[in-house]
Amino acid sequence: MKFHGGVRTLRKNGKLFITLLVVLGLFFTACGSSDSTDTTAGTSDTTAGSSNTTAGSSNTTMGTDTSEPVTLRVLAHANPPAQAWQEAFNAKFQEKYPNVTVDVSVVASGDLSVVTQTRLSANDIDVIDIPGFSNPVADYMSGATPPNWQTLIDAGLLLDLTDQPFVQNYDAATIADAMSYNDKIYQVNGGRVSYSGMFVNKDLLAAASLAIPTTWSELVSVCDTVKAAGNECMTVGGADGWPVFVGSYGLLGSFYPDQAGLVEGLWTGAVKWDDAKTAELWNRYYVYATDMLEPGVTSYSHDADPARYAAGDVAFMPTGVWQAPALEAAEPGFDWTYVPFPGSDNASDNQYLFGKYDQGWAINANSPNQQAALDYLAFFSDPANFQEWINAVGFLPTQPGVTLDTKLGGEVAPYLENYRVGFEQYWVQPTGAGQWANGSQGAAWFAPFNEWTDPAALSKQSQADLQAGLDAG
Amino acid sequence: MSTPIIPSADLRSPDLGSARSITSTTRRTKLGSYVILLTFAVVYMGPLFVLLTVSMKSLPEFFKNPLGLPAGLNFENFVDAWKLANFPTYMLNSAIYASVATAIFVATSILVAFPIARGYFKGSKGMLTLYVVALFLPPALIPQFQLILNLGMYNTRPGYILLFLVNPIGMIILVNYIKSIPRELDESAAVDGCGYFRFVFRVILPLIRPAVATVTVLHAIGIWNELILPTIYLTNDNYYPITRGLIVFEGVYGSNWPALSAAVLMLMIPMLILYMFLQRYIISGLTAGSVKG
Amino acid sequence: MTIKVSKKSYLFGRGWQRWTPLFLLLPGFGLYLVMAVGPSVATAVYSFTDATGIKGAPVNWIGFDNYDEFLFRGLASRDNIAALQRTLIFSVLVTTIQFGLGLLLALLLNQKLKGRTFFRTLFFMPVILGVAIQGLMWKLLLLPNGGPIAEMFGWFGVRSEFLGGQPKEAFLWVIVVQIWANVGITMVIFLAGMQTIPEDLYEAASIDGADGWNLFKSITWPQLTPAINTNFLLNIIGSLQAWQLFLVLTGYKNGTQVLGYLVFAEGFGQTSGSFTTAFRQGFAAAASIVLFFLVLVLGLAANRLVNRRERKYLG
Numbered sequence A: 001m002k003f004h005g006g007v008r009t010l011r012k013n014g015k016l017f018i019t020l021l022v023v024l025g026l027f028f029t030a031c032g033s034s035d036s037t038d039t040t041a042g043t044s045d046t047t048a049g050s051s052n053t054t055a056g057s058s059n060t061t062m063g064t065d066t067s068e069p070v071t072l073r074v075l076a077h078a079n080p081p082a083q084a085w086q087e088a089f090n091a092k093f094q095e096k097y098p099n100v101t102v103d104v105s106v107v108a109s110g111d112l113s114v115v116t117q118t119r120l121s122a123n124d125i126d127v128i129d130i131p132g133f134s135n136p137v138a139d140y141m142s143g144a145t146p147p148n149w150q151t152l153i154d155a156g157l158l159l160d161l162t163d164q165p166f167v168q169n170y171d172a173a174t175i176a177d178a179m180s181y182n183d184k185i186y187q188v189n190g191g192r193v194s195y196s197g198m199f200v201n202k203d204l205l206a207a208a209s210l211a212i213p214t215t216w217s218e219l220v221s222v223c224d225t226v227k228a229a230g231n232e233c234m235t236v237g238g239a240d241g242w243p244v245f246v247g248s249y250g251l252l253g254s255f256y257p258d259q260a261g262l263v264e265g266l267w268t269g270a271v272k273w274d275d276a277k278t279a280e281l282w283n284r285y286y287v288y289a290t291d292m293l294e295p296g297v298t299s300y301s302h303d304a305d306p307a308r309y310a311a312g313d314v315a316f317m318p319t320g321v322w323q324a325p326a327l328e329a330a331e332p333g334f335d336w337t338y339v340p341f342p343g344s345d346n347a348s349d350n351q352y353l354f355g356k357y358d359q360g361w362a363i364n365a366n367s368p369n370q371q372a373a374l375d376y377l378a379f380f381s382d383p384a385n386f387q388e389w390i391n392a393v394g395f396l397p398t399q400p401g402v403t404l405d406t407k408l409g410g411e412v413a414p415y416l417e418n419y420r421v422g423f424e425q426y427w428v429q430p431t432g433a434g435q436w437a438n439g440s441q442g443a444a445w446f447a448p449f450n451e452w453t454d455p456a457a458l459s460k461q462s463q464a465d466l467q468a469g470l471d472a473g
Numbered sequence B: 001m002s003t004p005i006i007p008s009a010d011l012r013s014p015d016l017g018s019a020r021s022i023t024s025t026t027r028r029t030k031l032g033s034y035v036i037l038l039t040f041a042v043v044y045m046g047p048l049f050v051l052l053t054v055s056m057k058s059l060p061e062f063f064k065n066p067l068g069l070p071a072g073l074n075f076e077n078f079v080d081a082w083k084l085a086n087f088p089t090y091m092l093n094s095a096i097y098a099s100v101a102t103a104i105f106v107a108t109s110i111l112v113a114f115p116i117a118r119g120y121f122k123g124s125k126g127m128l129t130l131y132v133v134a135l136f137l138p139p140a141l142i143p144q145f146q147l148i149l150n151l152g153m154y155n156t157r158p159g160y161i162l163l164f165l166v167n168p169i170g171m172i173i174l175v176n177y178i179k180s181i182p183r184e185l186d187e188s189a190a191v192d193g194c195g196y197f198r199f200v201f202r203v204i205l206p207l208i209r210p211a212v213a214t215v216t217v218l219h220a221i222g223i224w225n226e227l228i229l230p231t232i233y234l235t236n237d238n239y240y241p242i243t244r245g246l247i248v249f250e251g252v253y254g255s256n257w258p259a260l261s262a263a264v265l266m267l268m269i270p271m272l273i274l275y276m277f278l279q280r281y282i283i284s285g286l287t288a289g290s291v292k293g
Numbered sequence C: 001m002t003i004k005v006s007k008k009s010y011l012f013g014r015g016w017q018r019w020t021p022l023f024l025l026l027p028g029f030g031l032y033l034v035m036a037v038g039p040s041v042a043t044a045v046y047s048f049t050d051a052t053g054i055k056g057a058p059v060n061w062i063g064f065d066n067y068d069e070f071l072f073r074g075l076a077s078r079d080n081i082a083a084l085q086r087t088l089i090f091s092v093l094v095t096t097i098q099f100g101l102g103l104l105l106a107l108l109l110n111q112k113l114k115g116r117t118f119f120r121t122l123f124f125m126p127v128i129l130g131v132a133i134q135g136l137m138w139k140l141l142l143l144p145n146g147g148p149i150a151e152m153f154g155w156f157g158v159r160s161e162f163l164g165g166q167p168k169e170a171f172l173w174v175i176v177v178q179i180w181a182n183v184g185i186t187m188v189i190f191l192a193g194m195q196t197i198p199e200d201l202y203e204a205a206s207i208d209g210a211d212g213w214n215l216f217k218s219i220t221w222p223q224l225t226p227a228i229n230t231n232f233l234l235n236i237i238g239s240l241q242a243w244q245l246f247l248v249l250t251g252y253k254n255g256t257q258v259l260g261y262l263v264f265a266e267g268f269g270q271t272s273g274s275f276t277t278a279f280r281q282g283f284a285a286a287a288s289i290v291l292f293f294l295v296l297v298l299g300l301a302a303n304r305l306v307n308r309r310e311r312k313y314l315g
Helices: A004-012 A014-032 A035-049 A051-061 A080-096 A109-121 A148-154 A165-169 A172-179 A202-207 A216-228 A242-255 A259-268 A276-292 A305-309 A321-330 A370-381 A383-393 A407-418 A439-445 A455-472 B027-055 B059-064 B076-084 B087-118 B124-134 B141-150 B157-162 B168-179 B184-191 B196-207 B209-225 B228-233 B242-253 B257-288 C015-046 C065-072 C076-109 C116-129 C131-141 C148-155 C167-195 C199-207 C212-223 C225-241 C244-249 C259-268 C281-314
Strands: A070-077 A100-107 A127-131 A192-194 A197-201 A232-234 A314-318 A336-340 A353-357 A359-363 A419-421
Touching (some): A080 A100, A080 A383, A100 A370, A109 B141, A109 B242, A197 A202, A216 A276, A216 A314, A242 A259, A242 A276, A242 A314, A242 A439, A259 A419, A305 A321, A321 A336, A321 A407, A353 A407, A359 A370, A370 A383, B027 C076, B059 B257, B087 B124, B087 B157, B087 B168, B087 B209, B087 B257, B141 C015, B141 C281, B157 B228, B184 B196, B257 C131, C015 C281, C076 C116, C076 C167, C076 C281, C131 C167, C131 C244, C167 C225, C212 C225
Parallel strands (some): A070 A100, A070 A127, A353 A419
Antiparallel strands (some): A197 A314
16 A cells, blocks of 8 residues: 555645645534534424424324324433333323323433433434433632533523423422522432442341441441451442442541532632541542452442342442342342441441432423423323332432332431432532542542552542642633 | 556455465474464454353353353353344344445445546546545544534434445555556547446456455444444434444443353354355455555 | 546547546545545534534634643643553554564464464454454453453462553553454455465575575565555554544543543543533544544654655565
8 A cells, every 4th residue: 555645745735735625624614513503404404304293292282182193202321120110101101192102212321421412412302311400510610611411401402391380299409409400490300319328238247246337437347357257348330430439429428518518618729639637538448449348349340239249248338229129139138228338437427328319301492292291201290100210210209298118218218318419419620630630539549440559649649630620720 | 666566366266375385384383383373263262162151151150150161051141132132133234334335435436546546637646645644534523423413314324324435545445456457448448439437347347356355345344343433323222233232232231241241142153154154255355455556 | 626537548438428437436525525524624623612512502712722721731631641642552552563463373374284264264253243242252351250361360379450450451451452353454464465475486585595584584574565564554543543442341441541532532421420521522623633643643654664665675
């Protein structure tokens, strides 16, 4: 293969080329980036093009006209219990609205943001699966890039649900914390989860006559005892990386129960990742990652870990409450409870569960099937249906009067009034910050998961990475 | 700086010609060669063997004894994997994408490559340069995405195929190969009154078959292997090619190695059988044209 | 550009028929402009904006801000430059090792050996299987608990987390898999080159008393020039842009990112746990322009090298 001929002519025809390239480039951006005019035209085109569906939706507005079939396109992330529930739910929905066919696309949770973006841009979806809103860019965050959902709303892609009667089925905290942005409501939220606690193997502790630890020092000594007896202290789904964060979220929560305040403190300099109080946090991250977790946790994926834990020789499994159904499925006889991660030496700091508002539903503002989409959300929000949803997925309910009637519901009931939104829901990374700036994930940066072995050095690096971003902004 | 005309490997004897010894092979070098080759063979066979044993274990059996032989012939994982995913659809899709896009690409490219190689119009040199430069161009994920969206071809099979209709390396291979075909052919054909289109497809195409085969194979392999573009452009499970389908399957059932191994094997077996039949063409295709020019 | 059928050399038909080649060329060249050149150039234009790729979101010209951020701002620039270096290291290691191993295998398989076809078929097999299957196979082989390679390491008392642990080590394993998967192509191209070397060259040299290494140096290596050039350029360009294996094997993890993956993650949002980053397509475009210059510089350097060799050996 010869390239030199071409390269020589490049030199000769250089000017010609540059001209051609520039013209082409301008042509392309003309149809690419001047979105405001061009794509609107595109949108109206699509709507006009699918005149059938448009007509269909205007018909449904008038009531339950069954003559025009509507296909309601719903996007959901992969979660097997939720998919099983949704199949039954869709059947019920289609029975009530016989003209509607629900077409659910399931994507892996890691792909949800990409697919949401592309399908909204292509106006190829009616109802989307979206996590609760929690972290708009705050006033003190100068120069930060807004999170995705905020850009979606600002761009007018999500339908305003404020005046829909069904949103009033949700409790006030949920409406404020998860469903609203700038005083308008854009989603209905299907439940809270906690990601800062751990499952406890009650049989194993009982056999060794150990009590459930409520402070850090108790946890350390329980782990020593358990390991001395030939069992393991903790397991997590280390192969996926992020499940390791659960322990660090727990530790961080017991050090800083006011997580919104912590985020503000980090941005304003009132808190530093390497100040005296936080330095101890990094020591505990280190102990958790290298001592408490069993060897070889990088073998287990998040999904596989409940099965590993159900084998019975591990005392604790720090993970989200959403894994309770998987644990019960893996070993029905397993006796467990779920408690906050005891990260502080003061037991009263260890009573909070931190988490996020998980899966919610929002509607594409340009959807030609808006009425059917609204019907879908209204049907979902109906308390009886909502109860079934909660039973299926095991989320902590967001409607008053709906209860989590499972073992998990009973086990976490004492902590529910201490439920708080976690750090990750408030945190927005400053532009220019380095990859170690989000210290809430710190435990996952120690060996065996990453390269660090010295907590003091890592805490300094984390602060330096954050500071670089704050200074650059 | 003339390129020597090197006789291309003959397509009809795809065994890459008869063996030709570099020197009179002594017994010792032969033995050494076998040792090295067998070592490599283990590295290539080993993974297949591991997949096979793991796929026949139950999940608890795998956790207890990940490496040993399975307790017996157990095909449950295959049945499960077959039920859980849409593998026949994925394979069909991959086959459609690879064959349709490659066919269109090759046909259109020959019609570009021939006049460029001959210099049949002004600016043909410049066009060739444009292709050479394109070798180095970054994958233009973002504008391409906007383009497909605005064409209304997002999440459609034709839209996905559209992404694979250009390939500068292929074009350069074709141009260089055509340059080695004597010009006198064109002249005498034109004098005989042969039409341009007929000439290109009846006379030139058979002569450049080795290069066409190379380009076809390289291009089809590229499509077959693509994982990023289906992630961006295809959201409908019915349109997934194998690569994407398998990664999604892993995302959902990734913890269950026996089931995953069974799925991988099920996808591999038809590919391997097809490959056994076609490998002489694939390999000779890959080699025939690429080394020349 | 004036594209016109040249009067002197083109002999087919007369009148309007003389335009046939241009008409026939249009579909192929048009597709090329629309699908490849246009978007590539538009990437450069995008790189000066803060585009998010979300429809309806405002797009502003921000000059060189994306480049400034990528190369100089805060400590994120340290990570970006590390990704750039990693891309280079990946490319250099993959190119050289794959080149060497491919040549070795081709030399071995160019002898009269039993099972030649079998070996050749076997070493080419991963290419057919595709990146998803390659990746999943190796994920299984590299399981830290119970994987066969962990077991072998265990015989020597070595314990490793492979893909899930130290980023440098994970990175090396991706290189191993990349070479394992693609050495077959290199080998086959070399084999084809060796088939074209006339036998009598060797015979003549043997009579002069040359032995194995000398024969290789004086005949095989220079005669192999076209195959060497093909492989060299294919490997360099391919490995600079290849990152799909990272997606399958390690995911987006601190210390293993390469530039291609970074472009994807910034442009289309990357989810890690409950944390989703924003879509920053303008920034991603700037990163891919940086990648372009890297490929261009290396590609042109490689091209020079190749031309020098060609001059030296083939005159």
